[in-house]
Amino acid sequence: MDSAEIQALAQALIHQHGAAFGAQLHHDANSVELTPQPVPPALRGEPAYLAALEACSALGFIAVDAETLAQAWQRQSERSNQFDVTHWPDEPRDFGLSGADPAQAFAHCPRNLGLYGVLPTAEWVGRMARAGVPTVQLRFKSDDKAAVAREIKAAVDAVKDTGAHLFINDHWQGALDAGAYGIHVGQEDLDVIGHRDLETIRTSGTRFGVSTHGYAEMVRAHAVQPSYIALGAVFPTTLKKMATAPQGLARLAAYVRLMKQYPLVAIGGISEDMFPAVRATGVGSVAVVRALVNAPDPEAAAKHLLERMQATA
Structure with missing residues (x-):
């Protein structure tokens, strides 16, 4: 030809x-x-x-x-x-995604993680867990290791008796030390966390989520067989400088078809009015930040978003 x-x-x-x-x-x-x-x-x-x-x-x-x-x-x-x-x-074997060893996978988490609140402090984690948000993530940014350890422990304590699943962003050792439900990392963290550390997390039974921003990163995430995969940024967001353009709904739907063997979380600029379209792609979870922390009444906002999740299930 x-x-x-x-x-x-x-x-x-x-x-x-x-x-x-x-x-x-x-x-x-x-x-x-x-x-x-x-x-x-x-x-x-x-x-x-x-x-x-x-x-x-x-x-x-x-x-x-x-x-x-x-x-x-x-x-x-x-x-x-x-x-x-x-x-x-959209066939996993065409992307080299078949044939993984189940014994090397991280611990399972619910297929539908539901409304997923990404929150800046342990206080916010506790508030949203008590408001009924089923999955929460502590994204606490500090170079003070002692402060990080205190915040992680406070977040773990804050979700006790709420039923919420708590993931700790980035600080994997602190999450293990405090007994958190799970850890969430970005692609850049996979460059830092060595094989031995990944094995430590895996054997601990702690759940392990990984962010992805396209096909190559999804293939890379699959290589470590995480507990769930986050897909984004779906829409424009001002919260984090992104190396890639927003993915949009068509790409998100294609990603879901390809990666359906995993629990999937859509993240990035998702406002309440976009919940039906995002959920229609088949993702089991929608992550939000500003929709909770910037709301005049965060507890009321959480209740309303939970109702929207239920309505689009």
């Missing part, structure tokens, strides 16, 4: 999926353009792979995600003996 024919395949992919994956995302007053990305160097020469690499770059996928998708398109084509431009890859 010559370059003109490969170009034609790439254009067919763009035409088929551009409306979903290349469109502008709208959320409240925010919008972000998923602009075309440079095509990364090709690592193989098959037509399906080359066409998908070009098309996915044109649809705004960053280089590592375009490469991951192109490899999946190639495997899908080999498996089905055809290049089906209509079927966006």
Whole structure:
């Protein structure tokens, strides 16, 4: 197949999926353009792979995600003996996600973690746990190790007798020391936490959640078989500087189809009015920050958001 024919395949992919994956995302007053990305160097020469690499770059996928998708398109084509431009890859084996050893997985957590409050202090953790929020995360930022340890212990104490599942962001050793239900880390933390430390967390039975921002990071997260995977940022957010553009609902739905073997949490700029659309993708949990901590009456806001979660179950 010559370059003109490969170009034609790439254009067919763009035409088929551009409306979903290349469109502008709208959320409240925010919008972000998923602009075309440079095509990364090709690592193989098959037509399906080359066409998908070009098309996915044109649809705004960053280089590592375009490469991951192109490899999946190639495997899908080999498996089905055809290049089906209509079927966006969503089969785990086409991404190398099959065949994991269950004995190496982290402890299980509920498939539907429900409303997930990401909160700045132990006081907030306690308030929202008592308000009925089923999953809470302490995201306490400090360079003072003693202060971090005190806050984690206070958060663990605060959720006792509430039934809430408490995850500690980043500070995995403090979480283990205090007996927290779980730990949540970002991709950058996987670079810091060594294999021996991961094994310590795994054998402790502590749940382990990992943030992801696209296909390559989901594949990487699967390699450690976490308890759950967070997908985001779904919409624009001002709370954290993101290396990738907001993913949008079409990408979120594709991620859910691919990673459905895990409990999944959608996070990033999700306001109450977007709950139905986010939940329609199949995620079992929606994480919120500002919708709780910036609310005039946080307990009332929690009650209302819990009702919205139930209504969209």
